[in-house]
Structure formats: structure tokens, C-alpha cells
Amino acid sequence: MKRRNFMSLLLAAALAATAVLAGCGNGGSGKATVRIGEVTRSLFYAPEYVAIAKGFFEEEGLNVELTTTPGGDKTMTALLSNVIDVALVGSETSIYVYQQGSDDPIINFAQLTQTDGTFLVAREADDSFDWNSLKGSVFLGQRVGGMPQMAGEFTLKKHGIDPKADLELIQNVDFANIPAAFASGTGDYVQLFEPTASIFEKEGQGHVVASFGTESGLLPYTVFMAKQSYMNKNEKTVQAFTNAIHKAQLWVEENSAEAIADAVLPYFENVDRDILISSIDRYKQQGSFASDPIIDEAEWNNLLDVITSAGELEKRTEHSELVDTSFAENAIEAVN
Known part of the structure; x- marks a missing residue:
């Protein structure tokens, strides 16, 4: 933006x-x-x-x-x-x-x-998660120009993933509605803050597989x-x-x-x-x-x-x- x-x-x-x-x-x-x-x-x-x-x-x-x-x-x-x-x-x-x-x-x-305060949440648990798993997936991201999205893209690029070419990036969902969109079936992966990420894990709606905070410095x-x-x-x-x-x-x-x-x-x-x-x-x-x-x-x-x-x-x-x-x-x- x-x-x-x-x-x-x-x-x-x-x-x-x-x-x-x-x-x-x-x-x-x-x-x-x-x-x-x-x-x-x-x-x-x-x-x-x-x-x-x-x-x-x-x-x-x-x-x-x-x-x-x-x-x-x-x-x-x-x-x-x-x-x-x-x-x-x-x-x-x-x-x-x-x-x-x-x-x-x-x-x-x-x-x-x-x-960064967001975590990468996948629909399925993955104890051997590899960032390359995101290639070809649908990624429910954050607002264009906001720090969560920019830190997310920075991390993806660090792992050799082009966020515009290697996955389907959804960025037209309002910030407050992102968790509900994922819960309703939009996306294979989503970027979430706590406590939403942990709530999703407890309810079986998603699983934290990586942290953007540890990745982006x-x-x-x-x-x-x-x-x-x-x-x-x-x-x-x-x-x-x-x-x-x-x-x-x-x-x-x-x-x-x-x-x-x-x-x-x-x-x-x-x-x-x-x-x-x-x-x-x-x-x-x-x-x-x-x-x-x-x-x-x-x-x-x-x-x-x-x-x-x-x-x-x-x-x-x-x-x-x-x-x-x-x-x-x-x-x-x-x-x-």
C-alpha cells in the first residue's frame, strides 16, 4: 500500500x-x-x-x-x-x-x-515444519504496509520464499476479522498474535509451527x-x-x-x-x-x-x- x-x-x-x-x-x-x-x-x-x-x-x-x-x-x-x-x-x-x-x-x-508478535499457525500440527512447506499454499496474511505483514514477508524472503510468486497471499481481510476468516476455512496458514494462536491450538483449529518474532530480529x-x-x-x-x-x-x-x-x-x-x-x-x-x-x-x-x-x-x-x-x-x- x-x-x-x-x-x-x-x-x-x-x-x-x-x-x-x-x-x-x-x-x-x-x-x-x-x-x-x-x-x-x-x-x-x-x-x-x-x-x-x-x-x-x-x-x-x-x-x-x-x-x-x-x-x-x-x-x-x-x-x-x-x-x-x-x-x-x-x-x-x-x-x-x-x-x-x-x-x-x-x-x-x-x-x-x-x-514481531505473530506466530505462523498451520491447520495441521507439524513437528518437523520446514518453511518450504508454504510454497504453493494459501497464506492468510495481515494488512499491506503493517508491521506484521512486513515482518512476515521479510521472514519468508529470508527462507527463500517469494511471497508474491511462491504462494497465494490473501491480504484483503480486515485485521480484526483475520482469526474468524481462518477459523471459517480461509487459508492453509495464518499469522496470529497471542492469545489467539494458543486459543486456536486448544480448540484444534490450528497449530503454531513457527514464530515470526524469532525469525525477523x-x-x-x-x-x-x-x-x-x-x-x-x-x-x-x-x-x-x-x-x-x-x-x-x-x-x-x-x-x-x-x-x-x-x-x-x-x-x-x-x-x-x-x-x-x-x-x-x-x-x-x-x-x-x-x-x-x-x-x-x-x-x-x-x-x-x-x-x-x-x-x-x-x-x-x-x-x-x-x-x-x-x-x-x-x-x-x-x-x-
Whole structure:
């Protein structure tokens, strides 16, 4: 998807995002309120929920209002139209907006996840899985231009598979409907986040055969970002927010999957505890949760390589243009 199409989607989604998120206020707490829009509800974002559940935001004098806005386009629309203050979404969205020309760029300030969060799910279990098995298959992928799809294509190419020529790639299913499409019979393979992947395994609808997170390397995959103007006017709030996230990161690193599952259970009321535990353990084992909020340059450059490989980057946007590590650095000094 060309960047002009991405921006068109942002405009088209603006009214819907506003309708979903309108009505956010101070909550009457006297604390500074931060309205967060997350791109999806996933155990991939466990540290975010831990920061809320364990009271780390409150400790920092913040009241947070969390809304899920499925899809990067909708989340970015909400941020651009001031319906939310902070977005939790893939860094690529900030690049797309920047390359359209903006006098108020979206700045990445705190990293939450550092790998791709999707898993390759097959219809049948395969203990001796080989990536070449995908050749000639029907692959139910993610949105064009989004990080899951680009990381997926990057991995396929690394294994000598041309995603456009060696398989039938389906990319016209809305992000929120991909699991249902696979469950109804579309595709031989699908790319899914947790806990959906584990739920499919438990129900016998699919089997995890590989991880795109371990295959595509370290990336600033999901990041907290805000408008430059917001950050300039609310430096103390952004710093407090980053401090709370780092407290949660350290807590997640130091605690078991069972303890984390118990902390985030209120955000996944319809998911069995054993599924929460196995999903979190998968992410912990492959190092998906960032241990600190710093978005480093090496990871940023790997991100640019992935986007370039997908043909979605008009020009390389340097780390210094869209990343501010000062809040993360201060958080590490304050919290550790």
C-alpha cells in the first residue's frame, strides 16, 4: 500500500475513531489524565496492562484511559485528530505520516515490544515444519504496509520464499476479522498474535509451527508515541508515563508467566488462565517484551530494512528524526 493510500485510510477512519473514543476526560481524580489508544488487545502488550493493574501509573501521578482501536490506521487517526494523547502502535506508522510531510511529527518515545508478535499457525500440527512447506499454499496474511505483514514477508524472503510468486497471499481481510476468516476455512496458514494462536491450538483449529518474532530480529515493533506538540507541552506527563512503563517492564522481567497472567487477567476476561500463561511464556521465552523503553538505533535500522524489503519505504527516515530517547534514559536512571 502506497503512503497516500495509508493517509486516505487515516482520513476515512477519523469519524469512526472519534465516535469510539469521544468522552475521555479527567476522571475527577485530580491526576493528569493520559488517553492511550492501543492498536489491538493482545498479551503481546502485557507490560502495558501490568503498569495499570499494579498501580505504576498512579504512583507517577497519572490517570490513564485505555481504548483499543483495531488497526494502525485507526490508531494513528485517533492520535492525529487529538482524540487520544498517546498511541501504542508500530513505529512504521510514524514514518508513513512523516513522509507525507508534517509540521507536527509523531515522535516515538518508549518501546514496549522488541520483536514481531505473530506466530505462523498451520491447520495441521507439524513437528518437523520446514518453511518450504508454504510454497504453493494459501497464506492468510495481515494488512499491506503493517508491521506484521512486513515482518512476515521479510521472514519468508529470508527462507527463500517469494511471497508474491511462491504462494497465494490473501491480504484483503480486515485485521480484526483475520482469526474468524481462518477459523471459517480461509487459508492453509495464518499469522496470529497471542492469545489467539494458543486459543486456536486448544480448540484444534490450528497449530503454531513457527514464530515470526524469532525469525525477523529485534525491532521497535510496538512503541508509545505522541505528537511533538503534545510532548513539548507535557514533558512532565510524558516522563511520568515512561517511568511507569519502565517499572512495569522490570516487574514483567522479574516475575513468572503465572504472576503476569494473574495481573493482566482483568483485560482478558474471556480467556482461560492456562492460555494466558502459555501465551505470556511464549513471548517471554523469545524476548518479545522490551526490558527498557529505549528505542535504539540498531533496532530502528532493522525496522527500516524490513520496510524497505516490503517496498513500502520512500526514503530512509533516520532515528534522530522520529525518536526521542531522553524520556527512556531518564526513566532508567529514576527507576533502576
